[in-house]
Amino acid sequence: MRTTVRPLALLAAALAVLAACSEPTPAPGNSAAELRVGPLTTQNTLTLATRGGALANEVARSGGSLQLPATFPAFAPAAQAMAAGQIDVTTGSATALIPALQGNPDLVVFAVEANDNDTQGIVAGARTGIASVSDLAGHTVAVNEGGTGDYLLRVALAQAGMDIDDVEPVYLSPPDAATAFVGGQVDAWATWDQYLVSAERLPGATLVALARDIGATNPTVHVVSRSLVTAHPDLVRALYRALEAQAEAVVASPTELEAAYRDAGAAPEVAAAIAAKRPPRIVPADDAFAEELAAVAQFYQAHGMTTTTTDVSQAVVDVRDLP
Missing domain, CATH: 3.40.190.10 (Periplasmic binding protein-like II)
Structure with missing residues (x-):
């Protein structure tokens, strides 16, 4: 038996409708190296780099300009904005990317946040008698x-x-x-x-x-539009350098992450607990990640979460291979 409370609309369908109804938007290459960033309200590395200035510095060094059209509460609306040509870069999870790709195949992962895989999990309430997965x-x-x-x-x-x-x-x-x-x-x-x-x-x-x-594999991923990769690979490299610098800054000063969560409304003890975990590091979206993403896509199809297996073969770019 399944209980549905406020069911979420299928992202793929939403993207398809949005893409069909949107007016065509010029590719980033038609502007003067302008990078339009759509960070999330969650305190991931892109959000911190945007807030702290690391991203603006790297983009300026590459001769570009930084624009911040909007901040998004989740990947789904950010992916919709990218499909409509309103932003060039945002952040999500590998799992959020799978249905998004079915509506917009021009999403490309260029950076991955590697961590100890300890920031996602299942929690049971008091007096439920649940202590293991089988108890669910x-x-x-x-x-x-x-x-x-x-x-x-x-x-x-x-x-x-x-x-x-x-x-x-x-x-x-x-x-x-x-x-x-x-x-x-x-x-x-x-x-x-x-x-x-x-x-x-x-x-x-x-x-x-x-x-x-x-054994769940669902890292935070940083995503750009294919048009940005094609027209401005220099900006994609600048993005990657900024994310690397920001991740290193958090390792050097975990209180920066704690402060960001507190400023975003997290309780002080929650912010401190998050900052106490080992911070993620930024790694390229390489062949190993491409295989992991393909496995997630296959899992989604096998478990009926998508009707077909999502083609992720063009959804990953290794920044080290960019011209």
């Missing part, structure tokens, strides 16, 4: 449909010899899932980042599994 059977689990939480849950269940029909998924946006979890309206929650840390800290909550415990 018959229980309600909040997930964001088609995204990180949905993927995490399905990977965990598959590893335990179960499938999605063995639980009762409740499809909620992260803010709504937080409310439902705190109020005991769902028994468990598959989530990430500050949502995960906040859920873990609730009285009686149990961490069921982290992504690394179940």
